[in-house]
Amino acid sequence: MNSVASTPSTALSQRLAAPMGLLLDRSETVQFRFEGQPVIGYKGDTIGSALLGNNYWMWSRSFKYHRARGPLTMSAHDANSLVQIQGEPNVLADKMAAANDLQVTGQNVNGTLAKDKDAILGHFGRFMPVGFYYRAFYKPKGVWDWWEKQIREKAGLGIADLKFTPEYYDKAYRFYDVVVVGSGPAGMTAALTAADAGVEVLLLEEHSVLGGSLTYADFSDLDDPEALRQQLISKVTQHDKITVMTDSVCNAWFVDNWLPVLHGKRLYKIRAKECIMATGSYEQHVVFRGNDLPGVVMCSAAMRMMKLYAIKPGQSAVVVTGNDDGYLTALALVAQGVEVKALVDMRGGVDDPTGTDSVETKNLIFRAQQAGIALRFGQTLYEAFGKEHVEAVEIRAIRGRGKVADNGDLLRCDLVCMSSGYMPAYQLLCQAGGQLSYDEERAEFAIRHLPEHLHIAGSVNGKHSIGAVIKDAEYAAATALALLGQPLATAPEAVECSRKVNYDWPIFPHPKGKDFVDYDEDLQSKDIVNATRMGYRDVQLVKRFSTVGMGPSQGRHSALPTARLVAQSTNRSITETGVTTARPPLTPEKLAYLAGRGFDPYRQTAMHHRHLELGAKMIPAGAWARPAFYPPQGSLLSGSAASPLIPRSRKIRNTAIEAEALHVRNHVGLIDVSTLGGIELRGPDAAELMNRIYTFGFLKQPVGKTRYAVLTSDQGVVVDDGVACRFADDCFYVTATTTGVDAVYRLMTFWNTQWRLDVDITNVTSAFAAVNLAGPDSRKVLEQLTDLDLSKEGFPYLACREGEIRIPVDGKADQTIPARLLRVGFVGELGYEIHVPSRYGEVLWDVLMQAGAAFDIKPFGVETQRLLRLEKGHIIISQDTDGMSHPGELGLDWAVSKNKPYFNGCRAVDIVMKRPQSRKLVGFKLPANLVAAGKKPEEGHLVLATSATEADITGNVTSCEYSPTVGAIIGMAYAGVHQSEVGARLPIRVNGEIVTAEVVALPFYDAEQARQDM
């Protein structure tokens, strides 16, 4: 056979007759293009099987040496089958269903698959030893930048389409009593045993049909696998307690049996009370030179080609095996008209004289002889020859572990089938904490120490005859049922299976290499051995140095030979050597599964759309969006507007907040403060709880008054603040910061769970919408809307009231809404915070804007509010504080009660405040003209001990803004204690230059508090 394609018209006629071709629907054909050439197949074909049907055996080029590669497993377990389909790279040709009009191309190709210009790299193999990249390109400095580009063009897998159209992927949970992963004879039996006991079962199968090995394999203890398969399928699919999901990959195991399953365009997050892994085992290859040529395949791959897709895999074959299964493959090949030139059994040679002595093996030897197959015992393949397809092999006698005779025989063939044994599909189980131990007698890994609710059955559990597999599955299901509290009346017993399927040492290094251990990464046996000789003795280090097992097939075929080679090279046992850590995901998964339909919650205040309608510039505040400012309609500020150093967006912002700030200072403004946290405390012990949580004293707080509330952490750091309103002896309403309220609420309930005070604590943040109506005209606006006495005496500064807001309704009597009003001084003007039930928030905004129209009321944003409070020297928690800020540093000593026995963090506050203070939050001032010069300090700029640019850092700027009211740049910064006195010089490093500010007393504006106390 060669790689000249047959014409589409003859391709279909080359298929084998039924019952071969289990998956094919021969009534329908599909046609697509491969490397531009037409390909025809049947419905049910994969891209890979259709390619084989058209005699395309070379599918891709290898990662490093650009060697020709074709099918290896035919079960999507290797990386040789990765192809590109239109914009989608890394499609597994032996998994992806063939469909009309696809454009399929090979991968890792410079030019075309057939004429890959980089195929020459294969000849430079000895100049690209293991660890080549790590060792070759690091000197001189900078050379890597050039090399990286070159290497990236040669390496990498496929080409992503950056102009893709997004598709809808999503996620969903499912819940089952028992989830069985794998639908082979073990999986179906376990599912049936569990479901018969009445529990809900999910059966997962990665392929499109149920049956696992029953679909393609032959068995020495089962005459008619298809009959058993049909029998199990009919029971499974008719069982009302079993849900079947095919084409579904369980891609990881996470704690408490949380299984991510990829199916279609959905990631299922499946919770299983009990999980049974019947994931089977991976057939292993034989390591010899040229074992990667197209036409060299696993025995199971040849079986799959015939039984699933009716592909005749070759004309003349050589089978090399270390177990009985190779005989079954050889017999199947003969039955389908393939000449088997030789059946090379690695067993039974001079150093393994009893390897073929079992009754079963003797029986198969007899059957092979009857079929006219030439048998060779104690021999192996030493080399496969060919350019883009295998053309011949050299067979040599085995002379000890990994050694062969000096000479051998050449045999022409176009197909080589290999089986050296099996590796349990260990990945999911090792993710769950299972440990591999190597059984020297059986030359096989077994899995131990699984979590309590995770079970294994079948060949993954070392059971290699149908009889043992079925019994093992019943046993696993019974164990799961017992844990579910539904034990079987007669529990099956654990089964032993003595059938040996692994050959001890199927590794035959060739002096000229190309004896691949890892196909994905083009790693040869000497690469693994050399890594150990360079000192990387641990298998984890061997992996990182050589990249073995890092490719898409994740060590399915390389883990076992690597463990054997490293163990031998480092004189340790294979159990001690082990395999590298298995991590999720099991198979490469599209980012779409993870990125698809994520949840990105947002919160909106009742007035959110009013801000949008006014064109507000919105900024995030936790999950909320808040207006930063309302962009000005007119011209930009003349001062900074002329400066080329300031971007236009910044000029718009500056203009807006300066205008908004002046408007609040001189007229009246309105800001949405609904995002502020709110906590309601009710009950006889409400004041006691306040007293124990916050730093101030609250027991004697009068009803109708507010008090500043500071919260310190266990470490004595200021972590939140708010205003506590006492509406009754037994009722407090306390505000908290927008992003801190959940933690404050949690802290209060945490302590009260232990204190058991007689108080009810409710987080009412979303229950209230709130605004701050601020400015000298605010009283005039509000008095139109309420019957409350708003006079200075009737409702003084720092008082709080409950009352009603009147809502004028066209043509009808006014309606009222309940409201809580607080006279607070955050922005430093006469002002009222008005809190109403959130359903009335939008109406409150509207009515205030209408009532304020006569006074030219303007909305203002958060950035403006920040400027206004800075002018007043008020801190914002987490902007002007950090993880070290204790009350002393912030000048909040006055808010810490010395007369009470306890508050949260009290001892820590005592301890940190006793220490010599190293820094203090101070106010500073700079000339206004630095704004236009681009030298205004920003938050985070460093404060230095002296004006030398390399001087020690003593603090940092926390807030800084140009204040049109003060006529200067004002700010707050942490400064060293020695530079914190009023009048001190404060060197600030602004973009590398030193700007020297003057420390001034806080506040910057209205130190007498006359404005807010009107």
Added chain:
Amino acid sequence: MKIMPCPLNGPRNISEFVYGGEVTPLPSVESAPDKAWAEHTFYAYNGTGVAREWWYHTPSGYWFVAERHRVSDEILRTYDPSELPSDESTPDGETC
């Protein structure tokens, strides 16, 4: 994702919960030396054995106690804080 059996809400994904530290009594606010407070604040036991921990179920605002094995991470038992012995649930500071 790990499952936490909540005494009020039943088994839930651990992402619904917030860890609240080990159940340890506060040292005496009046009489404990500074060092004892610092150790209480900053040091956590880092050995093996069973830990008794505070956990908070966010959607229902519910605090409870979980006993968890520090090596296997197995949650052995969860219960309402009212089952805590009273001398452990109340810090000495309550005398204020």
Added chain:
Amino acid sequence: MSELYQTDISAHVEWADAELARSGCYRRSAGARRVETAAGASVIAQVDNGDVQRAAKAGVLELSMLPRTGYRGTTTTDLLAANKLPIPARPNTAASSANGECVLRLSQKEYWLLASPADLGAAVMALPTTGAETPDHCYPLFCMDSHAWLMLTGEHLSNIMSKLSGVDMRESVFPVGSIAQTSIARINAIMVRQQINGLPVMSILCDTASSDYLWTALMDAVQEFEGGAVGLDVLR
């Protein structure tokens, strides 16, 4: 984050001008026919002629202006008994009154009440709203304003919820009267399975400020089941 700034929904909704009380996502259903509730505000009565059909499959209702209230404290059961309301036996279970109110028991001593669609909340509105009207140690809660009330209806409830939540809400393990306080679509919510007017429904109580977000998440989730917005009429 782009959702934060969205302006694609109708900015001005005429009927809303006449109502003082508005829900957090009233703009989402600007064109639907509405009905006034006992709270003096309105909810959607009917979206269009397809309501009944959609509701049977996967309906989404917004009932935030249908009254509800709640009480917490050791004497709350006295208040419920005095008002002839049923008291669910265990936390996280619900019971229905003869009039169609749903009483939710959220903890040992916290109870919420959801109005009956039949009387549009008149009975709930008659219950005390301030601490002065309730017994000592029974504190009225703010659930009408702190929480929005959305509802899913129809035959696909479990499958819809499985796209939003990690809690098993299949009917076999989460029958009518079950409550889950959990996280759905990454926000906290209280889920209650009910049967109203012969329709399987799931009431969802979530943070008021998140109701617009949850509305979009629910509308997305019901798409594959040929669902969509419906009005209160399907419950009466």
